[in-house]
Amino acid sequence: MKPSQRLQEIEDFKSSYIKKIQEVSGEYLAESSVLDQYQALAEIVMDKTASQWAKTRSQYDEVPHKRVYLFSIEFLIGRLLKSYVNSLGMEETVRIAMAELGLNYQTILSQEADPGLGNGGLGRLMACFLESSATLGLPFHGNGIHYKHGLFEQKIINGEQVEVADNWLRHGYPFEIKKPHESVVVKFYGHLRSERIDGVLTFVLEDYEPILAVPYDIPVKGYHNNTVNSLRLWSAEPVEEFDLPSFNEGQFLDAVRHKSEAEAITQILYPNDSQFDGKQLRLKQEYFFVCAGLKRMITRFKRYNNDCLDEFADKICIHINDTHPALCGPEMMRIFMDEEGLSWGDAWKITINSLTFTNHTVLPEALEKWPADMMKFLLPRIYMIIEEINRQFQEDLRLEPGLNELQINALSIIQDNQVNMANLAIICSHSVNGVAELHSKILKEETFNGYYQLFPERFHSVTNGVTPRRFLINNNTGLRDLITESIGTDWINNLFALEKLMDYQNDPPFIDQFNQIKLDNKINLSNYIKEHNHITINPDSIFDIQVKRIHEYKRQLLNALQILHLYNYLKANPHIDIVPRTFIFAGKAAPGYYFAKEVIKLINYIADLINKDNGIRDQIKVVFLANFNVTLGEIIYPAANISEQISTAGKEASGTGNMKFMMNGAITLGTMDGANIEIHEAVGKHNIITFGLSADEVTHYQKYGGYSSVQIHENDPRIQKIMRQLIDGTFGHLDNFQSIYDALLLYNDTYFVLKDFDAYTKAQDRINELFKDQNKWFEMSLSNVAYSSLFSSDRAILDYQKNIWKTL
Ligand code: NBG
Secondary structure (H helix, E strand, C coil): CCHHHHHHHHHHHHHHHHHHHHHHHCCCHHHCCHHHHHHHHHHHHHHHHHHHHHHHHHHHHHCCCCEEEEECCCCCCCCCHHHHHHHCCCHHHHHHHHHHCCCCHHHHHCCCCCCCCCCCHHHHHHHHHHHHHHHCCCCEEEEEECCCECCCEEEEECCEEEEECCCCCCCCCCCCEECHHHCEEEEECCEEEEEEECCEEEEEEECCEEEEEEEEEEEEECCCCCCEEEEEEEEEEECCCCCHHHHHCCCHHHHHHHHHHHHHCCCECCCCCCCCCCCHHHHHHHHHHHHHHHHHHHHHHHHHCCCCCCCHHHHEEEEEECCCCCCHHHHHHHHHHHHCCCCHHHHHHHHHHHEEEECCCCCHHHCCEEEHHHHHHHCHHHHHHHHHHHHHHHHHHHHCCCCCHHHHHHCCCEECCEEEHHHHHHHHCCEEEECCHHHHHHHHHHHCHHHHHHCHHHEEECCCCECHHHHHHCCCHHHHHHHHHHHCCHHHHCHHHHHHHHHHCCCHHHHHHHHHHHHHHHHHHHHHHHHHHCCCCCCCCEEEEEECCCCHHHCHHHHHHHHHHHHHHHHHCCCCCCCCEEEEEECCCCCCCHHHHHHHHHHHHHHHHHHCCHHHCCCEEEEEECCCCHHHHHHHHHHCCEEEECCCCCCCCCCCHHHHHHHCCCEEEECCCCCHHHHHHHHCHHHCEECCCCHHHHHHHHHHCCCCHHHHHHHCHHHHHHHHHHHCCCCCCCCCCHHHHHHHHHCCCCCCHHHHHHHHHHHHHHHHHHHHCHHHHHHHHHHHHHCCHHHEHHHHHHHHHHHHCCCC
16 A cells, blocks of 8 residues: 555544544543543444445355354354454554544553353354454354353452453443344243144144344454454343233233343353353253254245255255254254154255264263253253154164164163263264364264264364464564564465474574564563562563463363472572573363362462562562453463463363464473374474373273372372472461362372373473573474464364365
């Protein structure tokens, strides 16, 4: 763009912005609040996006590409305003215009709520997939739930997690459009009546409880292109606002009761944290958005396909993200048979040919199982269809040679009076995949081995990815600009071009700039820590960071115990110098997960002990940042030197934080688990630090025994000391960590924390040595950026297209 054009654009923007502020607030710019300024910018951006949105829709209708509909109970989209501005190519214009108007762009951006419509990696992955698909120009839409309250806001009070309701809709949400005319009635409970219509046995649900599903659409804008896809979130409302007769009779409470019961369905996101939470309301949520999303999609499909469903599976792919939307299978069968009049056989063919399923965890406690009686009561027709799918499946199995009844039962959808949702999803889908190579291997060899034996061709693997727009381009602008100045702009559309960065590994000016950018990002995070935690951090220290949900398998405990040991070591050797280290943690524990909350408390108590002790000369600091969410992650990832990915091998399906850190030049300190293995392959063994048991070793111990944490404890005085400190009053007389002590020693350390302790401390020592050689460290860091292309969600989406959805 010519400079004169740019100037004109800035002037035009300023005048339309000033006008918009008056429209939204009735105030002149000078009198407007920051919230008004945010809302005005959001509206400008929405206006521009909306015209592209309509155009994208009509283009999709003209060219009949296969569409993918992604069903997920979580979408962790993060703040959107900056993404829209940048995707529209308005970044520079807005930044300059704001400065010229005397406004603080960062403060305006910070007015936006971060919608917490997910727990962690699963939800964020879906947001990355949406963004990548729009950037690749693919017809790909999300279907989820419009939770009124997202994941709780975490406060840390006296070292402990306190949960506060998240109210992201407090000031309204400017990026959604309510579409009441596309509402759907979802039916719960009731009785089934069967009748013969034209000789066909038909089921009709009577006396049901109707709930209105109302869609809210959020535009998903592609980066620097004209594609705008949709994320559709369904909200529950009563079918009739008020029960007027009750109200007239003066029974006000009765009249509003129905309203609040209906709205309860989408009131909150379950903070389930890989622990399966079997509440009836959650099952209602699952059916609610599946039913509404499918109904709308099928109605639309018929409208554009002469009311004919024959080509449905050629033109539509429905993706089941983890087991929560697994009712897609039986619900499609219900719609096709009961509403569209298809036979069982025809309905089944379309269903299985349209459905694909991704599993995201192997933890048994996270695999959903619903009491059959509950499902039968809540969803009588759906349950009946599940029984029939199961009956036919078992009948087919009996024709297979070599399968006995025991094996057939192990593959049943209904077991011990429970509906196994993973089994349901696998049986109804033509493709099943894991999210990293190791995870997919475990699915085939262990978790779903019985199905793999039957349908090997259904099983695939697609390694997760994250969007470089959010996690590098928009968010680490220093690094982005340095990359572009060095290798040109190709990498923005083709991340593989990043490998050209390796040409700069001996280029002194590049090295200086690269290091300076990391330092600036660390100073930025230090300022945040100073403001929020009142702790002063040395930006030259190693920033060693573990941010993710707090869970035993992710082993924040291993990290915490190692820090306690390091502290003991420094106390015992007061003249020893180490490279200063700042250990940073963030993450939420599910409210009912006592152990995880104890770990948060322990980290904060350790932090207190260490940060206050002048005797260790500020060589280590420990920080727990409250309320980890996408926005906080955006400050953290660019500032990291070390990315802690230390799960018990075999337990972390993939991890995606590891990719966000890597893209920003952090070095992974990890076990050979999840996508760490592929990161290891991509960067080479010299640019990652791995340690600990392998997944095979863990499985071996679990199957055949042979691990004794007590024995390890007996032989390691360092471990004896830290274990004693957990219970001897080190953290105050009233506060001890007996439950952690017991888990590790009495219950033999399920997650192998003590087993991996020695290897972990040695890995930490290596980091100490490596960091002293700043040239070496730079090379490692640069390699991580340069080889991060594999972990872009663009690559992941292309893999899905090619191997799973067959849309290429
Ligand atoms: C999570 C896994 C992570 C993985 C994400 C995205 C669930 C159920 N699973 O390892 O724990 O990176 O899914 O695939 O939240």
